[in-house]
Amino acid sequence: MKLTLKTDVAIIGSGPSGLLLSRLLKLKGISSVIVERQSITHVLSRIRAGVLEQGSVNMMRRAEVGTRVSSEGLRHDGFQITYGDRELRIDLQKLMGKGVTVYGQTEVTKDLYHAVISDNTQIIENAGDDTAITLSSDHVKVTGVSPECAFDIEAKFVAGCDGYRGISRQAIPVDIRQEFERIYPFGWLGVLSETKPADHEIIYSSHENGFAMCSMRNANLSRYYVQCPTNDRTDDWSDERFWATLKERLPSQIAQSLEIGPSIEKSIAPLRSFVCEPLSHQRIFIAGDAGHIVPPTGAKGLNLAFSDIFYLSNALVQYFSKNDESELTGYSDRALARIWKAERFSWWMTSLLHKFDEEDRFAEKMRRAEFQFLCESPDFQRALAENYVGLPY
Ligand code: APR
Ligand code: PHB
16 A cells, blocks of 8 residues: 655654654644654653753643643752762752753653644654655655555655654755764663652762762652663663662762662663754754754753754744745754754763763863862852753743
């Protein structure tokens, strides 16, 4: 069977970026079709980060999917940074007049997916890796095959929301496309456990043996991370080894009161900084992880995807409602301006808190001096808080 479709915007990828874009366009009467490599079941099962800037919560409300995040999201007015037993609380509410919301990306994706399905928007799932994008001056074609059918989509634009390992970035000619990347010499081992969180706020811990972090999803569901060698596999990390490593890197009084239990999810993610320039070419526009990656230390990945979609959805509405392409033309530069500032912050937080094996003793002294200065400087703390709560769109 062959599915031949015409739509306003073809969207590649049904992660948070693709789903949010589809939903926002639909609310403005603009049609879309989503092509997803995996099954939706797989997409909705992913465990990812969990901190939303106020701007992202506002985007969920704009998409009319803000009910659950408003009632179930955990409002955080600050977080802690620790070095050994030295603790520093960054008081976001006092420094910036706002905090952040802890709400798992899994839940964000579920909320958006249910809205997109209620819109009767077509999602072609299990499309695999062979989807092809053909650009021309006045339209685009997206063709491919899923187990259910071959598909041929004609659209006015295509949005590349297919993540770091997607195909859409390659639609920008290699002689135009520039890629900037920094791969960190370590990864994060993440664990989910049905235990009481270490604290009511997030704790970022730096230790001479490596980084650790304590987060949560609710009062009985904790999310923890420890820095680990890049090539480690989850099989290398028993629950016992994980808990011992976490406790070693936390301040002793937090470690002593830590509730441990069996892991219900365990995964290792590499850390990289990555940006593609430009984020558009002819009638393709790249958004979210397809265009940029940040190390999760600054909790910017999902929040950057949402600001990309803010710019892109507004630009597409401007085009379809007023035949005005100016915001589409300016999309890449506008999105990249905010992306690079978040890249810098995420790189800085990662550099401050992680042990770099090849670093010399001088580098370790620099890390500690930076933390000491942060402890002593309200202005430095405010600069950190300003980035953490999210820079303006
Ligand atoms: N064709 C169709 N879909 C694809 C393809 C492809 N060739 N390649 C990848 N995809 C799908 C993936 O299966 C995934 O569902 O695109 C989607 C991309 O989703 P994400 O990777 O979640 O990226 P994005 O929607 O931009 O969300 C960014 O996700 O990875 C986290 O930390 C990141 O929080 C950030 C958020
Ligand atoms: C999470 O809760 O998964 C989380 C929180 C803050 C981060 C990264 C991940 O910086």
